[in-house]
Amino acid sequence: MNFTLRLFLTFSSVSFFVIVFLVQNQINPFACQLGCYYWITYIAYILIPFILTFISLGICKLLSKSSLQKVTSIETSNNDFLANYLAFFFVALSIKEMPAFWVVFGMTLMFTFVSRVSYFNPIFLVFGYNFYYVHTNENVKVMIISKKKLKSPNTFEAMTVRRINDYTFIEI
Amino acid sequence: MNELIGKVKSEYKNILSQKDKILVSIDFSKVEAIDFKPSHNLENDEWFQIKDFSKQAFYIEQCDKNFSTASLSQVSNEEYKILSCLCIFQGTERHFQRITPALYVSKKTLLDYSGQPKIVEHKQQIEIKSESDAIYYITKDLLYFKSIGKIKSIFPGIEELHRVATQKEVDKFLAHKFIKLAEYETKTVGTQNRKRIADIGTKYEKLTSDKKQKLIKYAKDKSGLTVDKDTFEIGSDVDLKKLLYAMDQRYYYADIYEEERIASSIRPNLDAKKKK
Numbered sequence: 001m002n003f004t005l006r007l008f009l010t011f012s013s014v015s016f017f018v019i020v021f022l023v024q025n026q027i028n029p030f031a032c033q034l035g036c037y038y039w040i041t042y043i044a045y046i047l048i049p050f051i052l053t054f055i056s057l058g059i060c061k062l063l064s065k066s067s068l069q070k071v072t073s074i075e076t077s078n079n080d081f082l083a084n085y086l087a088f089f090f091v092a093l094s095i096k097e098m099p100a101f102w103v104v105f106g107m108t109l110m111f112t113f114v115s116r117v118s119y120f121n122p123i124f125l126v127f128g129y130n131f132y133y134v135h136t137n138e139n140v141k142v143m144i145i146s147k148k149k150l151k152s153p154n155t156f157e158a159m160t161v162r163r164i165n166d167y168t169f170i171e172i
Numbered sequence: 173m174n175e176l177i178g179k180v181k182s183e184y185k186n187i188l189s190q191k192d193k194i195l196v197s198i199d200f201s202k203v204e205a206i207d208f209k210p211s212h213n214l215e216n217d218e219w220f221q222i223k224d225f226s227k228q229a230f231y232i233e234q235c236d237k238n239f240s241t242a243s244l245s246q247v248s249n250e251e252y253k254i255l256s257c258l259c260i261f262q263g264t265e266r267h268f269q270r271i272t273p274a275l276y277v278s279k280k281t282l283l284d285y286s287g288q289p290k291i292v293e294h295k296q297q298i299e300i301k302s303e304s305d306a307i308y309y310i311t312k313d314l315l316y317f318k319s320i321g322k323i324k325s326i327f328p329g330i331e332e333l334h335r336v337a338t339q340k341e342v343d344k345f346l347a348h349k350f351i352k353l354a355e356y357e358t359k360t361v362g363t364q365n366r367k368r369i370a371d372i373g374t375k376y377e378k379l380t381s382d383k384k385q386k387l388i389k390y391a392k393d394k395s396g397l398t399v400d401k402d403t404f405e406i407g408s409d410v411d412l413k414k415l416l417y418a419m420d421q422r423y424y425y426a427d428i429y430e431e432e433r434i435a436s437s438i439r440p441n442l443d444a445k446k447k448k
Contacts, residue, residue, distance in 0.1 A: 064186075064188060064189060064246075065173060065189040066175070066189060066240070066241040066242040066244075067173060067175060067189070067241050067242065067261075068240045068242045069237070069238040069239060069240045070238035070240065071240075136240045136242060136243040137236070137238045137239065137240060137243070138233060138240065138243040140242075140243040142242055142243070160173055161242055163186070163242070163246060165246075166244075166245040166246055169242050
């Protein structure tokens, strides 16, 4: 269960890679049927990551809960993933051949899956979630994905979070 | 929310959390709790307590009200076999249970009659005891427990409260002028007596020389040991125990029942009126 969920989260997080590749290479199986409305396919492509993320947020509600009582530091990290994402885009843009696509996509998927920051999904931001690095009272640094605006450890209120992995938690 | 964590080697790991209570709480207002004294043997319905537990050297951060389970890693399935203790967060209570091999209920075949009768092969399971080995109340800052031996791996250092005297201390104690060893060596002193030496021996040293004299006289009268001039002859662990009991003033006369008695367990009676 946990493995499938993590794979799903990872996939929805790197799905832009596929979309960029499909658009760049003008892969449009329904071009003939759609005629001058061929761009509908591209809109459908763009919607895919949003739908996947929406579903994965639903799955996150099934994750086990943990408590976060007190934090000693809060650091926002909304912008950190941008570098990763730009890299994704440029790599996807420069790939022309299918074999190269599968190899690079497979590797990206694998490394994102095994890395502890695999859930940097920018679409979470669109859905109103923020990314924070916090140090807990026990001085452990974890990532919290939450809709709340966290500013200061002093005003931090205890929250129940869902465990995505040992270092990443989401508050739903 | 109630949470369950477990200790794998020296690290606590997250196990689960749920809305429902994991254990039935004990109402300690109806239980006799006694400040820990090594000389007291608990009755079945009594508990030891340690006040101001958070100020003790053996306090652990898992008792802190601000402890976040998000700080812990998730336990993996292979690690359940090497769990050494469970800790249950339940409201303002923290329950601690030592895991012993007997609590693993794998390889059991049971008849389940909850619905259609059926044979159930027990999967890998760990029994959670209804009575925890130690319970910490955050609001009262009190730790309740029954046996130090069971919780010394959970609260490292707590065994100092009921420690075993070192060989040096035993040697020093048995070297007192009033003790004469007969076919008995300082190295063969048993664990229980070593614990008594650590407790009673230290108490004795703190007495004034006048009181020490009185105590020796008392021991002569009550202990039943062979006394040669002013020395007690100690030939076995039993003799040593008798002497130590005497040094702890555990022999008394119950005047109404007209009976000489030995107290195998003692503690201060805080409710009694003070003698003038």
